[in-house]
Amino acid sequence: MLFQRLLDYVxxxxxxxxxxxxxxxxxxxxxxxxxxxxxRLQNLEPDERLRDEP
Numbered sequence: 750m751l752f753q754r755l756l757d758y759v760x761x762x763x764x765x766x767x768x769x770x771x772x773x774x775x776x777x778x779x780x781x782x783x784x785x786x787x788x789r790l791q792n793l794e795p796d797e798r799l800r801d802e803p
Contacts, residue, residue: 767782
């Protein structure tokens with residue numbers, strides 16, 4: 750997918766981004782998606798590619 754290649758090009762690992770289609774009326778679904786992503790991100794190591802080089 751083109752967007753995944755763009756993320757890799759700019760240095761963002763694909764597992765650090767999640768795209769979902771959720772309607773404004775689906776509050777519980779949105780909350781569950783945010784909780785799931787937050788839990789997944791907490792388990793990832795820091796991405797060295799995003800650090801400033803000294």
